[in-house]
Structures are given as structure tokens and as C-alpha cells.
Amino acid sequence: MTQLRKAVGLPTVIATSSGLALATVSLTADVQIGLGMPGAAGWLAVLAAGLISVLASWCFAELVGMFPTAAGIKLFIEKAFGEKAALICATLYVGITVLIVGSESYVLAAVLHYAFPAVHQAWWVFGFLTLMALVNLRGIAITGIAQDVATYGMVLAIGGLAAWALLRPGAPPIPAPFELGTGFGFAQAVALGVFLYLGFEWVTPLAEEVTDFRLIPKGMLWSLAILAFVYGALHIGMMTMVPKEVLAGSSIPHVLFGEAAFGRVGLVAMAVVSALASITSFNAGLLTASRFLYAMARDWAAPRFLTRLHPDWATPWAAILTLYGLCTAMAAAVLTTGAFKLFIFLGAAIECMIFVVMALSVLRLRRTMPDLVRDFRVPGGTLVPWVVAVLYSVLFVLVFLPDPGRPAEHGAQLGALVTLLVVAAVVAAYVQWLVPVLRKKAAPAGGQKRRRRPGG
């Protein structure tokens, strides 16, 4: 196997995986998971969610080892369960992730408006989305060294600020750091904790660029450890420095923590971290989603106009602008309703769902393709994939079960469930009825096309 000129190493694999999961809305969600618990023990739920994500990452690693391609998730499911299931699951997964961008830009705008109140929140939202769309249209990807610097900078900033706030002389005591409260409350906190790691698995397309495939599972492991540390430290910091009642109603708890601990400097530092977190995760998210749409259209599974390319930059402008329109509409909806929490529940649910599907794909492919070379094999036979499938199925249900101790969240949970069902129904109907129509359109064109190959 020849080696690429610009092969990706372990630091970049870790930075990419962590950077994709570290979004501004994740920092907001970090506090949400602990609100049902008595003190600052939410970090234990963060840790637990991270630990079980390790098992899920092994499933991803085995699948990527079999099919090292950026077509990733759709291909794994297609090989295991057929094209229809793959189209439904992959479109639902990418679609919901795009919807979460609505809440991401809302939260980022809330942060920037708090730091710089002269500019209205709506301008921050649309300014940010437009900037990101233009960056993607131009084909600028935050990768390699830029991704490394941004991610490690964020990790050091959040971890450092939280550690210094808690360990400096005269720091307030941490409230009840080991008091878990009810079993249901803790289990639901773990389910929501899954949201914090949403996106770490999007590093798998790097399988096409790494020096050694084993860097992918190793990088995901390091990434999960770093994320667990960052979210855990920030969670304790927020719960210690800011009253719980204030955190509960805020979309910018991490900024309130920065301000409470370090004044204006802490506020601005957290605003910068937020902007970096949004830019890196959104840039990669829009890049992946627009390429996914383009590839679907090239495969006659999406409208043909989505294959249009920019004449100078070779970027799929129609797909990018379609996503930009969708994200802007979502952001406007969140801005109007303030319902950003709905997307935290929705994100946690879709992540649980995709982990279940990946684990089932591993199990299925072990039976149907037992001899295919696997560069990585989940240890322990079929036990781990089964554990992942069952555990994340339970967590999926838990995301939507109302906690009597947190009545304020019931509306967001119901909204998330309804949104998921509606989007799933639309996607299933699209795949069932519209994709065959698109493919039928393609068939005559392909059939009439004269082969150019001599003698072919």
C-alpha cells in the first residue's frame, strides 16, 4: 500500500474527533444533565456516558476497518441491512444533525449577544450561518493543523479555567460531588450525557487519510477521554460557581461560569471558546452534510440539482445553499420559540439510535461476512455489540421518559419525540416512494447511453 503525501497522524485524529463533538450547544447541555441531581455529581453521568461511548467506538472501528471509506455509516448499514434501511438511517442521522445546527447557532448568538450586547442576537445568528456557508462554498475546510490548534486550544481553555476556578486558594467547596440522587435521575442524566459526545464518530472518514488504520480507534479513545475530562471539569465548575436556579433557565451557563469565576476576562474567554467550538463543529458538519447530499444526488437518491458544482471552486453549491436555507429556518424557529433544549434531547436520541444500528450492523456482518478482513475486531466476541445495542436502546427510551423531578423539561422531551417521529416518517416516505421515482428517471438515460469503451 503506498503512503499518501499528506497522511494524517494521531494528534489530528484526536483533534478532529474531539473538535466535532465540542460544540457550543454541548457546553450548554453539559449543565442540563446534572439539573436533576442533588449537587455537582453530574460529572459522574458525563463519565459514565463517555465510558459506554468507548464500547460504541469499538463498533465503529470494526466497521471502518472492513470498509475504510468516507461513505461510512450509509455503507455499513447497506452491507448489513440493505440499501433502503441505509438510506433511511443515514438520512435521518444527517438530517437531525443539521436540525441541531439551529440550536447551535441560537446558543452561540446568545453567548455573543451577552458578551457584546450592542449587536442583536438575530444578527449574530444570520451572520454566523452566512459566514459558514460562504466558507464552505469557497471550499475552506478547517482540517489538519488548524483543527489541532482550535481543538487543543479549546480543551486547554475550558479545562484550565475550570481547574483553576476550583483549585485556586479560596475557591468555594464543590457541592455534593458524589451524591447521585434517584437511580432514574442518574440514568436519565447518562442518557442526556450521550449528547455531549455527539459527533466524535464523524472522525471515521479519516480512515481514508491516516498513516495507519489503528489510529482511528486509538484516536476515538483519546478523544472520549479528553471530552470526558473537559465536560466533567466544566460541569463541576458551573455547578460550584453559579446557583443552580440561574443555570436551569440559561442557554449560556458556561459563559455565566466564566464571568462568575474570572469576571469580564472569563466571560470573553468563554465567548471565544464558544465561537471556536461552533466554527469547527459547524464547518465540519456542513462539509459532511453537503457532500452527503451531493453523493445521494449523484446516486440518484436525491434531486439532481444537488449535484451542481461551483464553476471555480468545485464545491457542491446547490447542496450547501439548500442546507444553509434549512439551518437558517431552524435557527429562526429556535430564535422565535427559544426551544433550544428540545434539540439536546433530540441529539441524544439520534446518537443512541445510530449506536444501536452500528452495533446491530457489527453483529449482522459477523454472520453474513465472516471472512472479510477486519483491521480491528471488537474484543469479547459478540458480547460488546450486544451490550451496546441493549444499553443504547434503553438510553434512547430514557431520553423521552418524563422525570417527575424535572417537570420543566417535559415539553422539550415531547417536542423532541414528535420531531423525531415526524422527520423519521418524512424520510421513510421519501425513501419508499420518491427515491424509486428518481431512480426510474435515471434508468432510461443510462439505458440509452452509448458506451464509449471500444468493444464494450
Add this chain to the structure above:
Amino acid sequence: MATSTEILEALADYQEQCNGNARLRRMQKDWTKRLHFRGTDTGDWFTMVVVEGEITAFSAGTEGVPDIVVHATSEDLCDMFWGDLNPSQKYLRGEILVKASPEDVMRLDAITMIIWPG
């Protein structure tokens, strides 16, 4: 199974089509890459050099350090270079493997789409 000679003939036609397409040359004007292709069934390797969107050379074997490596059956490689195959569909089904950055994968597919739309 396509022979090495057949693939080189296909590459010659591919070079002519690409270099003669003004729209493609404009789009790829800042794209300079060295590509390696491997026929997975024959084990044959091929090298193609693109300088600012123009295919300046191609040959059998591997020359230099590649930016992009494509693995496909010799038949798929041949059909792809003749424009008889949509590489996106094969790529999405895992039948063509590409080692490259996402941008380069996109550009590679764009070439086929521009010179043989449909």
C-alpha cells in the same frame, strides 16, 4: 478483466477529454495532484499527474508519492476512464476505495461529472 494496455488506452482518452474541457480546466485550475490507481484484481498500478487541472502525464507503475490512491477492479478503472461508469455509485457501495482528503475525493468525482454529465 481489463489488461494494462486497455487501461492505458482508456487513460489516454481520459486525458484528451479532461484537457479539452474548458469548464473542467477552469474548475480545477488550482488542483495539482499525483494520483495512483490500482487494479485490485490484476495488481497493476498506474500513475497520473495533474498540474493546475491539466493531466500532464500518465504511465503504468507507481511514480512519486501520491496525494490520492484509488483502488478498483481493472474493469471498473477502465469503464471509469472511458466515462461508462458513475464512480460515485461504486464509491458509495464500497466497490471503489479512495485514499484521499474529502476535497480530493470530491474533485475526482467532479471530473467525471463534468466531462460525462448524467
